[in-house]
Amino acid sequence: MNDVILPRLRNLMAERGIDAALAYGGANFMLSTGFQNYFDNPAASMALIPASPSVHSLMIVSNWTAEAGRAAAKVDVIESFPLWLEIADIADIRNGTAGRSEKPTRFDPEANIQRLATAILERGWGRGTIAVEMALISAQVFDWMRKKLPDVTFVNGADLFFEARKIKTAAEVEMLREATRYAEGGLKCIAETPIVGFDVARLKLVYDEFCNERAKANPDSGFQGTRVTASIGADISPTVIGGAKASAETLVFFDCGASIRGYGSDTGRTLTLQPPTQEARDIMDALKRGMDAAFALVRPGARLADIFHAGQDAVRASGLDWYSRGHIGHAMGIGMGEMPPFIGPKDNSVLEVGMVMALETPLYVRGLGGFQIEECFVVTETGFDLLTSLPRDFLPATA
Incomplete structure (x- = not known):
């Protein structure tokens, strides 16, 4: 035990x-x-x-x-x-x-x-x-x-x-860190693969193939599978098979995780096959400002509600004044689902050293596409240590 x-x-x-x-x-x-x-x-x-x-x-x-x-x-x-x-x-x-x-x-x-x-x-x-x-x-x-x-x-x-x-041991943090490495590696693999004509099912095959190959090369890593939520272009509803196919103009929303000995990561990005339109660029910049404002408060003792309002308010102040979320983050641990505590407007609990959390400011725009930035971090005595490493922006993909 x-x-x-x-x-x-x-x-x-x-x-x-x-x-x-x-x-x-x-x-x-x-x-x-x-x-x-x-x-x-x-x-x-x-x-x-x-x-x-x-x-x-x-x-x-x-x-x-x-x-x-x-x-x-x-x-x-x-x-x-x-x-x-x-x-x-x-x-x-x-x-x-x-x-x-x-x-x-x-x-x-x-x-x-x-x-x-x-x-x-x-x-x-x-x-x-x-x-x-x-x-x-x-x-x-x-x-x-x-x-x-x-x-x-x-x-x-x-x-x-x-x-x-809620407080993770060093061993638990390392499993979540390794799970995040798998997830980000899979995302990078998709970005380096010509994906025009791919639907969500084919994107997941690329992602899974990378994770499986990584596991073969590291048989003692404890890899136990993946989770993917994805949508392509204006078809913002997540699909398992079929649906829209990627083109040079579409945004590809990809939220994913991997499991290491039962501990699951949770991260994601929006992939672009060509430079985004100014409209998409403005939206992403607003979401990035929300992430930056939220992370500015991340430290031991910070109230989750304060982090939430800082992030949501920054998005609203950046031109999306209607932006409203039920939460902008959650704890991570056993399993690959969202779990309490949530970084929400009514949660007065505080961050503690050893908590592992995901922070995100997603947005789904019908007629345009899904926007995702999700980071994972462990709370340290001086602030936080990011488990994720991808740029906090669109992830350029191969057309």
């Missing part, structure tokens, strides 16, 4: 009078246990983390992934549940002692919730308080939890987990 995250999580639980936190799959499970479970279906990756270090922690995974879990996780007790797979022991096969056993058709999530409920009751929390990120739990699963544990108080632990995860 993460030796930095666990004490922080336990301190937060103790402050809030919470007996234990339930990490229900995904990023919370991985961060709480140190195990990235291949089989991360609902109720197939659960970890119960007590507030008190004197109480045993628990991980519930399938019998297929249990051995990998034992090798990777730092959890006191690991329980496994059967799958439909036939799993045999070579010694039993050779000795003729292998026996038949009944298998489920798929897996039984209610039975797994019963395992969880039994563990909670055994630990004396039948009337306790358990934190869980509610958005991750289906109504059906929550109904099972309430029926099997009628006197337990379940509270939403989303902010608890995000608070525990």
